[in-house]
Amino acid sequence: MWNLETGFRQITLWGSNSPPFSKAHGNNQSVCAMQAGCIDRAGFLLAGGTDQRIRFWDLESPTESYLAIPAPNDPLIGNALTYDRRLIDGTSVIYAVAQPSQIKAGKGDEIPRGGPEPPPPGHRDCISDISLCKASQCFLLSASRDGVIKVWK
Numbered sequence: 001m002w003n004l005e006t007g008f009r010q011i012t013l014w015g016s017n018s019p020p021f022s023k024a025h026g027n028n029q030s031v032c033a034m035q036a037g038c039i040d041r042a043g044f045l046l047a048g049g050t051d052q053r054i055r056f057w058d059l060e061s062p063t064e065s066y067l068a069i070p071a072p073n074d075p076l077i078g079n080a081l082t083y084d085r086r087l088i089d090g091t092s093v094i095y096a097v098a099q100p101s102q103i104k105a106g107k108g109d110e111i112p113r114g115g116p117e118p119p120p121p122g123h124r125d126c127i128s129d130i131s132l133c134k135a136s137q138c139f140l141l142s143a144s145r146d147g148v149i150k151v152w153k
Contacts, residue, residue, distance in 0.1 A: 012088075013047065013057050014095040020088055033142070035130040046140065048127030054142060057083075062094040069142070069152065072120030123148060 001011040014020045016029065031049040038044070043059040052071035058064040065083035081096045125146040133139045140152040 009091050011059070012091050012093045013045065013055075014093055015047070015051070015053075015055055017096060017098050020086075020093045020095050033127050033130040035132055037132060046130050046132075048123075048130050048142060050126045052123045052125065052127060052144075054122075054127060054130065054140075057094060059094075065094060068140075069122050072122045072124055074120075074122065123150065 001013075002008065003010045012020065015031075029049060029051040031047045033048045035046040036043065037046070042061070045057040045059065046054060046068065047057060048054040048069075053067055053074070054069035056066050056068040062083050062085040067081050080099050082099060083094055084097055085092060085094050087093070123142065123144040123146075125144040125148070127142055128145050129141075129143040131141045133141055137153065141149065142152065143149045
C-alpha cells in the first residue's frame with residue numbers, strides 16, 4: 001500500500017511462504033481480487049488470487065490476520081499459517097509464517113471415514129472477484145475464473 005502524500009510504499013502484505021521481497025523460490029502467484037472494509041474503525045483487506053486462497057488481512061493487528069478460505073486439497077490446515085509484522089527497508093511488512101506441525105503429510109495419514117468424501121470448500125481456479133454483502137447477516141461472495149460463484153457465511 002502506498003502513501004499518496006509521500007509517494008512511498010508504506011505497508012506490504014506478503015502471503016507467500018518465501019521470505020518477503022524474495023523471488024528466489026519461483027513463486028509466481030498473484031492477487032487478482034481485493035475487498036477493503038472496516039470493522040469498528042479497524043481496517044481489513046480480503047484478498048484472493050491465483051493460489052485459490054482467500055486471506056483476511058487485519059491492518060491494525062497483523063497477528064489477527066488469517067487464511068479465511070483455503071485452496072482445495074490445501075496442505076495447510078487449521079491455523080497452520082500465522083502472520084507477523086516487521087520493518088524491511090523502511091516498509092512495514094505483514095507476512096505469513098507456516099507452522100510445520102500443522103501441515104498435512106498426505107492422504108495416507110488420515111483416518112478412514114465411511115461414506116463419500118465431501119467436496120473441498122475452496123475454489124478450483126483463480127479467484128477473480130470478492131465482495132461483501134449485508135442481508136440479515138454479512139456474507140462473503142467469491143468468484144473464480146472457471147465461473148463458480150460461492151457464498152460464505
